[in-house]
Amino acid sequence: MNPADFEAWIARMGWSARRCARELGCSQNSIAAWRRGQPEAAPYIALACAALTHGLPGWRRSECHVPEIQEHGDENHSNLMR
Numbered sequence: 115m116n117p118a119d120f121e122a123w124i125a126r127m128g129w130s131a132r133r134c135a136r137e138l139g140c141s142q143n144s145i146a147a148w149r150r151g152q153p154e155a156a157p158y159i160a161l162a163c164a165a166l167t168h169g170l171p172g173w174r175r176s177e178c179h180v181p182e183i184q185e186h187g188d189e190n191h192s193n194l195m196r
Contacts (some may be wrong), residue, residue, distance in 0.1 A: 115160035
């Protein structure tokens with residue numbers, strides 16, 4: 115996520131650097147660095163920004179239908195791909 119896009123996201127949300135850091139689970143130093151593009155925010159930060167923009171909560175397995183993965187060897191994992 116380039117600095118211009120990150121700045122646009124912050125402006126859209128109307129949040130302070132402190133709130134951005136809290137919501138993204140990072141430090142205010144990271145927010146400042148991403149604003150400068152040193153380094154650019156990683157793709158997972160862009161995804162987190164998109165989720166926050168749309169009001170999505172953090173992922174919880176209990177809220178999704180995800181099959182249990184058995185740990186008895188590779189032959190059982192191949193059944194999940196069918």
